[in-house]
Structures are given as structure tokens and as C-alpha cells.
Amino acid sequence: MTAGSRLPWLVVPAALLLLAVYVWPTLGLFRTAFNEVGPTGAMIEAWSLKTTGEVLADSFTIELTLNSLWLSLSATLIALCMAYPVSLFLFRTQSRFRGLLAVIAIMPMLVSGVVRVFGWLAILGDRGLVNSLAQWLGLISTPMRLVFNWTGVTIGLAESIMPYMILALLAGFGRLDRTLEEAARSLGCTPLRTFLRVTLPLSLPALALAAGLGFVLSMSAYITPKLLGGGRVFVLATEIFEQATTNTNWPVAAVLAIYTLVLLLALLMFSNVAARRLQR
Amino acid sequence: MSYLELAGLQKRYRDSVAVDDVALSVEKGEAVALLGPSGCGKTTTLRMLAGLIDPDAGSIRLDGAEITRQPAHKRNMGYVFQSYALFPHLSVARNVGFGLEERRVPRPETARRVEEALGMVRLSGLEGRRPRELSGGQQQRVALARALVIRPSVLLLDESLSNLDAKLRDAMRHEIRDIQRSLGITTLFVTHDQVEALTMCDRIAVMKRGRIEQIGTPEDIYERPATRFVADFVGRANVLPAMRNGAGAISVWGVTLPATAPADGEVDVFVRPQRIRLAASGEPSGEGMVQLTGRVLRSVFVGDHVEVIVEGAGGQLSVEMQSGTKPPAAGTEVAVLWQAGDTLLFPREAT
Amino acid sequence: MPTRRLVLQTGLATIAAPALVRAQGLSGSITLMSYSGIFQDNYVKAVVERFQQAFPGVKVNYVPGGTSAQMVGSVRAQKADPQVDVAIMDVTTSSIGNIEGLFEKLTPAEVPSLNELHPEARAAGGDYGPAVTFDHLVLVYDTQNLKPPIEKLADLWRPDLKGQVALAAPPNIQGLALTAMVEKMEGGDYRKSIDAAIKKLRALAPSVNTFEPNPDGYSLILNGVVKVATGWNARAQLYGDQTGGKIAALLPPEGSVFQINTINLTAGSKNRAAAIAFVNFALAQAAQKAFTERMFYAPTNAKAAIDAKALARTAAAPESRGRMIGVDWNEVLKMRDQWNNRWRREVIAAAGR
Numbered sequence: 014m015t016a017g018s019r020l021p022w023l024v025v026p027a028a029l030l031l032l033a034v035y036v037w038p039t040l041g042l043f044r045t046a047f048n049e050v051g052p053t054g055a056m057i058e059a060w061s062l063k064t065t066g067e068v069l070a071d072s073f074t075i076e077l078t079l080n081s082l083w084l085s086l087s088a089t090l091i092a093l094c095m096a097y098p099v100s101l102f103l104f105r106t107q108s109r110f111r112g113l114l115a116v117i118a119i120m121p122m123l124v125s126g127v128v129r130v131f132g133w134l135a136i137l138g139d140r141g142l143v144n145s146l147a148q149w150l151g152l153i154s155t156p157m158r159l160v161f162n163w164t165g166v167t168i169g170l171a172e173s174i175m176p177y178m179i180l181a182l183l184a185g186f187g188r189l190d191r192t193l194e195e196a197a198r199s200l201g202c203t204p205l206r207t208f209l210r211v212t213l214p215l216s217l218p219a220l221a222l223a224a225g226l227g228f229v230l231s232m233s234a235y236i237t238p239k240l241l242g243g244g245r246v247f248v249l250a251t252e253i254f255e256q257a258t259t260n261t262n263w264p265v266a267a268v269l270a271i272y273t274l275v276l277l278l279a280l281l282m283f284s285n286v287a288a289r290r291l292q293r
Numbered sequence: 294m295s296y297l298e299l300a301g302l303q304k305r306y307r308d309s310v311a312v313d314d315v316a317l318s319v320e321k322g323e324a325v326a327l328l329g330p331s332g333c334g335k336t337t338t339l340r341m342l343a344g345l346i347d348p349d350a351g352s353i354r355l356d357g358a359e360i361t362r363q364p365a366h367k368r369n370m371g372y373v374f375q376s377y378a379l380f381p382h383l384s385v386a387r388n389v390g391f392g393l394e395e396r397r398v399p400r401p402e403t404a405r406r407v408e409e410a411l412g413m414v415r416l417s418g419l420e421g422r423r424p425r426e427l428s429g430g431q432q433q434r435v436a437l438a439r440a441l442v443i444r445p446s447v448l449l450l451d452e453s454l455s456n457l458d459a460k461l462r463d464a465m466r467h468e469i470r471d472i473q474r475s476l477g478i479t480t481l482f483v484t485h486d487q488v489e490a491l492t493m494c495d496r497i498a499v500m501k502r503g504r505i506e507q508i509g510t511p512e513d514i515y516e517r518p519a520t521r522f523v524a525d526f527v528g529r530a531n532v533l534p535a536m537r538n539g540a541g542a543i544s545v546w547g548v549t550l551p552a553t554a555p556a557d558g559e560v561d562v563f564v565r566p567q568r569i570r571l572a573a574s575g576e577p578s579g580e581g582m583v584q585l586t587g588r589v590l591r592s593v594f595v596g597d598h599v600e601v602i603v604e605g606a607g608g609q610l611s612v613e614m615q616s617g618t619k620p621p622a623a624g625t626e627v628a629v630l631w632q633a634g635d636t637l638l639f640p641r642e643a644t
Numbered sequence: 645m646p647t648r649r650l651v652l653q654t655g656l657a658t659i660a661a662p663a664l665v666r667a668q669g670l671s672g673s674i675t676l677m678s679y680s681g682i683f684q685d686n687y688v689k690a691v692v693e694r695f696q697q698a699f700p701g702v703k704v705n706y707v708p709g710g711t712s713a714q715m716v717g718s719v720r721a722q723k724a725d726p727q728v729d730v731a732i733m734d735v736t737t738s739s740i741g742n743i744e745g746l747f748e749k750l751t752p753a754e755v756p757s758l759n760e761l762h763p764e765a766r767a768a769g770g771d772y773g774p775a776v777t778f779d780h781l782v783l784v785y786d787t788q789n790l791k792p793p794i795e796k797l798a799d800l801w802r803p804d805l806k807g808q809v810a811l812a813a814p815p816n817i818q819g820l821a822l823t824a825m826v827e828k829m830e831g832g833d834y835r836k837s838i839d840a841a842i843k844k845l846r847a848l849a850p851s852v853n854t855f856e857p858n859p860d861g862y863s864l865i866l867n868g869v870v871k872v873a874t875g876w877n878a879r880a881q882l883y884g885d886q887t888g889g890k891i892a893a894l895l896p897p898e899g900s901v902f903q904i905n906t907i908n909l910t911a912g913s914k915n916r917a918a919a920i921a922f923v924n925f926a927l928a929q930a931a932q933k934a935f936t937e938r939m940f941y942a943p944t945n946a947k948a949a950i951d952a953k954a955l956a957r958t959a960a961a962p963e964s965r966g967r968m969i970g971v972d973w974n975e976v977l978k979m980r981d982q983w984n985n986r987w988r989r990e991v992i993a994a995a996g997r
Contacts, residue, residue, distance in 0.1 A: 053977040055743035161854040196378035198365040200392035214382045244855025259815045261713040
């Protein structure tokens, strides 16, 4: 038996698992999307595009989409600005604590999303760390609203996607080489110019990869917008959750889920093309 | 005062000293090699010159000006890295023009100088290529052109030929030496390859464990090594244990040498294989010659010479004979002869 | 031949003493799905354990099912092979299950306790599972830090409460109930229009700290995040007791709305007889009395003799009953999406991002 003929058998367990936990439920999702909803929320088995039509025609869907895109964009950019220097440092450091530092950087991944959110409440709340400090320093007299709104969700989301982006950056820094920066320095570049002309261009593929990942994660995040949004932040993920678990409106939830899936696939393809172009 | 002066240069890493009290004077237009085994501090010295690392002590003066603490980008040193360090995201032309762009040289002049530099390294026509589309030798030339085009105060070459195959290395050696000579550019060349050092430089500084062992012309270094390490590291040598016999005289293989032992302690005799001549046994030795006798053990044809191994009373030694001459057959009794002046004596090192 | 012997014993016993025998004859296990947390703790103590004493052969597995919508979702997903026998959930979601055929109709012949229920308790489920608890929307407030305490619904608009209010916006039923209450306060009727309520709530929006209290309004008050929140009476009473009176519940004089939990028998239950026995037991006087006295949900069994002190803390107290606004949840459900949209666009939007 050759390795080639054995290979298909090796992927069977993974394929079966995927089939069971992903393909089958996804088919169920598609099936549900064709159902209709009665006036009080009861699901009517059907093969119709009525629900799809209603969701797509609803101006609120556009609002949700724009909200999702805007939130994901701002969270991703903030996270990128924070993750990039951290990753550069981790990539370069010769410290023997490098492994430990890397673990610390991705530690938030190991904490449940709910716990992290309550941590942010303690920091950003009216009587939280930031407001207490600002008031103690006399910078403000009444607390700033940092949570239960878009600000809080953006901060919380940026923090929650950052570890993933750090990992993506570290994985993507392939062509980054200290010697290239030294070459630039020897050719007359100040540290800043070196960063702009060498480090940054060479990190672009990694940045694109990390941004793509962060964006997709933000688009599908619902715990953070739900718990930190104070009911003011409406995005696709929270609406899907709300429709499914508060309104019992599975068909609308299914249509929105498929809509989001398509949107994400399109964005992923776009980011892949962009990353490949930057790699060249 | 010389063009480039290093004095008391030192660099420590945690518990080890990488460069220790290095002093070196380089004249304008001179090519100097820093030669030594890996870890001897030669690259560290070069990087301190370029400003890529800060020395812990000592000073660097260039053309009379103190540059020890000057940042790398202000030093105007042309550095050619061992890995070439070409910018993978830029074309060959942009790579070569990089330093000129940083110096805000007007565009037409940049274009002209890039073209000129690429012509000098014989890469005209490859301006639009990306580095990864070039062969190793071509990348080497781009790196050289990039360092030269800025008209550097000093050209620094860090093991620049070590990634090339043997044939290309030979060609590049001459090419770089020619360019260096024609431009009259002061050059520091780090290498662990003695042939590179001997053929490409006006002077060689041999380094060992962070210190300079000897500085001199290639002939000095080769013919008159100051230390046992230099004699051992540069060129090949037969090392023959010497015996002291009484009043300061020493003998090898039972033959007393016309030389006096420098100090007390055990000594070894160094003789270059190509300075040894074989003759028929019993032939009278000339004036000022050392003569030992032995038996030919075997001969090995190496191509440009034949190596003959001779066994005598005190061990073996190797003799290089010109290729084309017929070596004596194995088992033949021979006389081993060399000029007394070619005998080098060094104290034996504790092993 | 255990089966034949069992059948024989059962048959003989049936002739001898029907009631006793039914209790002894039932066996196996049933699964009850409802809310988690303090509801589960108290319901198990007050009802489930009593049932198991009365029916030693039946084991009741209490499965926490999340929100009502999640529960009806679970039952829906298991339609082909039901794992849940009895489900207690909000009437707005159980009615969805009734329409979809997930639950069975109940008759007094099988469930004699039905005959003892308040008419509105029967009406809540129609022919299907009736109300098993009544609760109502209250304003929960911080008794330590809110001076003076709130006394009416209109107090929510007090300027000193700016940023101190947590309320659950629609589609949460607290938000739906609040809408009906504010409309009534403004002299309107939710069945006709909620314009007045929306206008008034819009003015309240800037005072609202969160429109989605997490984990709930009671905790936000206890943690000092807000001073007033919407909540349910039963839980507010219990938390008030547990915290030594740090929070209190106010039934606004302007009126409140019932929240109704129904008890439902899953269609296709694998242990139907035991499940019916449990439904009947849960609706009977003893269980109703025990649960009301323990957790202050108003009883749905009209004949349950509840301790007067406990009763006074529920909506079943005569002075409370008078304040209740009759809300037909089935009607509200039909308007839910529309209310939801108006909240999002007119109320929450006015609160700023």
C-alpha cells in the first residue's frame, strides 16, 4: 500500500466529524431558512423564500450589516495597532523569557469570553478603574460612558481578538529579517524610515492575514456586543442570537445566519487575494 | 593619523567578551581583512564599525572624526551582509538606489548612478528583477552595487563570499578586488577563509578570541607568523615536536637544528610543506639547510600538487611536491631538506 | 416473568383502591425542563421533592433549559424523539409550542386539578397547558442609596435617576410589559397604539444605563451599577430577603402586567402517565401553596390556602389584583416585532451610541 492510497483513510475521521458537526447542521440551517413564521412566532414548515425576502427587504438588515462592518473595522484596526508592536517585539526578542511572554500575550484566549467581559465592566464602568482614576485626578467630574455602548463594545472586542491577531502576525512574519533592517540602517535610514521602508512593507502580508482573521472574528462575535453593548449595539451576530433565543424566530435567524456566512466568505476571499498580492 | 582608527574597542555579552581591546589603523584606500575562526569577534568588530552595535569601550575615528557613538544611518558605511540582505519587496534597481533615495539624491542622478553601479558589477539589464529571481552570485553583486553606489567612506564586507560555490567565489574575489582597487575604496573584509584574506587584502589582522593576534601584509602573516595560532591558522604547517638537548640547542627527529630555543618549556617546530624538498638519501646538505631522513610512506595526488607523507624517527611530516614531478616510491629512503630560515619555533600549547 | 407479575399486581390493586394504586403503580422517570438558578432550587424543594414523596416510583430529572425561547427550541428540535416530558415556560413561547403541536391538550378527566384553577389560569393555555405561576413586572430599587425611594412608575423620569436605570428592552417580555404599562400611565391603551408610550420612553432613554441588563437588573443594583431596574416580583422578593432588604420591589400604582408561566405536557412523552401525574400535582393545592410561600409567585389554583403574609407579597393580594392591566400576550406577540422596531429606532436611538 502506498502512502498516497492510505492518505484518504487518514482524513476519514476528520471528514466524518465535519460532516456531523458542521455540514449536517448547516444543511439544517438552510432548510430552516425556507420556513415561514406565523403571526405569534410559530414556525410554519414550508419551502418558500418569503422569510428571505422579508429579511433582505428590511432596512434594519442594512443597518445591522453596516453596524457589523463598522464595529469589526474599528475593533480590528485598534487591535492591529496594539497587536503589531507586541508581535514585532515577540518576533525579535532574544530574551529567554520569549516563550513566557508569548503565552502572556495570548493569555486572554484562555479566559472565557463572559469572564473577560465582566473584567471590562470592572474597568470601564461608571465606578470602574478608568472613571475612578480620572475623577481622582480631577480630569472629569461626572463619569464618562465607556461601557454599555459602542465604545465599550469596540474596546472589549478589540481586546478579545488581539491574541488571535498576535498569533496570526507571528505566523505571517516569514520574510521579516533583522538583517534587512540593519541593511536599511547602513544605507542611511533612520529607525523610523527603516520601519516605513522595510519593516512595514515586509509585514504587510502578516498584517493582512491578521486583519482578515480579526475582522471575521469580530463579525461573528456576539458575547461582547451583547454583554458590553447595553442593548444599544445591534449587529448581525446579536440579532441572529436574539431572533433564535428570544423571539423563537428560527427562520429569520437562519436567513440572517446564511446572509452573514455569505458576507464573511466574500470578505475572506477578498482578504486572501489581498494577502497573496502583498506576498508578491 | 590614519584614515580609520580603532582603539581599545571592546564588546561584552553577558559573561563573555566578544571583542577585547582591538586596535587597528587603516589607511585610505587600503583593504584590510579581519581573519579568524568563527566566534573570534571579527563580525562583531565590523558591526561596531557600521554602528549596528555599540561598543562597551574604546573609540572609532574616521578621517579624524570621532564616530564611536554615531548612529548607523549617519556613518555612510557600505555594508555587504553575508546573507546579502536584499530587500525582497523591491526590484534590483530600487535595491541599489535605496541608499541614494534616503540621501535625497535627485531622481535622474539616482538612475544614472544605479545604472553605473549595476554596470560595474555586470548586472545591466536586470534592473526590473526581484532579488529572488536572481542567482546567488547575482544577488551578491546587487548587494555589492547597493553598498558601493552610496560612495561609502568604508566598504564593509561580512563573509560576503561564503554562500557562493567554489568557482564563483574565485571569480568574485578577483572582481571585488579589482573594483576595490579601481575605486580606491577603503575596505574591511571579514572572513574565515585564509585564501580570501591573502588574495584580496593589503593587510590582514588575524583575530583569536576577541583579540588581534597579528597584523601584517599577507607575506608577513604567512612567512612570519607572530604566534603559534597564526602559523597554525594561516596556511598549512608540519608541526614537529622538538627536543631540548642541553645548552639551548634543540633537535627534531634526532637532528640538531641551527636555531636556539627562545625560552624554557617545550617547543614545536613549524615547517610549511611546500618549503620542504625531498632528495636522495645521503645527498650532502647545502649551507644553512636542515636535513632529516625518513622513508616515504605514501603519496597522494591532489591536483595542483602531490602530497608525500614521510615517516621518520620522530613521526610523520607532509611534503608538497609540484604536480608533474614524479614522487619517490613508497618505502624509499629519502632526505628531507629545508632552509634553516623557514624553521618556525613556537612554545608547545597545553592541550 | 416480572412483567406479567407487575401487570397482575397492578390489575388487582386497581380494583382495591384506585387512588393509592395509581400512585404506587407509576414508575420510571420523567424529565422536567424549566429555568435554572433560584427558580430551579426553589421549585425542586417546593414541588419536585413533594411529588417524589407522593410518587416514590417516579424519578423527576430537572433539566435547566435556559430562556423560554431556548426551551421551546429544544422541544422543537426533539420533536421526532422527545426527551422532555414536562416543560414550564413563559406563555408567549408555550403558545408557539401549542400551535406547532409540540404540546398536548389537557382535559380535567386526566388532570383533575384543572377544575380548581382561576379562570384566567385556564385561559392562559386554552385547551393546552394552563398557567402554573403568576408573576408581575415590578420596579426594583436600591433601598440603601436611592433617597427618596421610588413610589410610582412616573418616578423613573426623576432627574436624579439619570444613568441609574436598567431596563430590558423588547423583544424581552419585560420591555413589552413596560410598554403596555407606560401606555396605560399616559392614558392610552396598548391595543390601539403605543405612540404615547414610545414618546414618553424616548424621554427616558438618556437616563437608561443599559437596555440589556446582564446578568440581570437585580445584580446590577446589588453591584451598584444602577439604582433602579425592571424586574419580576417573585425574584425581586426573594433577592430582597436574601440580601437583608438591600433591594425592594415596587408594584407601580399606575399598574403592572402579569407574567405567566404555563406547565406543558410534551406531545409524544415516553412516560405520559407519570408526566400527567406531575402536571396534576404541580397544579394541585399543596404544591401551589408550597411554591408561593417559598418564592412569592402568585398561585394559579384558586383553592390553595396560602399564608396571608406570603400572599400579600404576590400579585394575588386583593389590592394588587386591582392594579393589574389585562394584557393578552397572544395579542402582544403579534405586535412584538413592530414594538421592537419602534424601541430600536425611536427609544434606544435617542439614548445615543
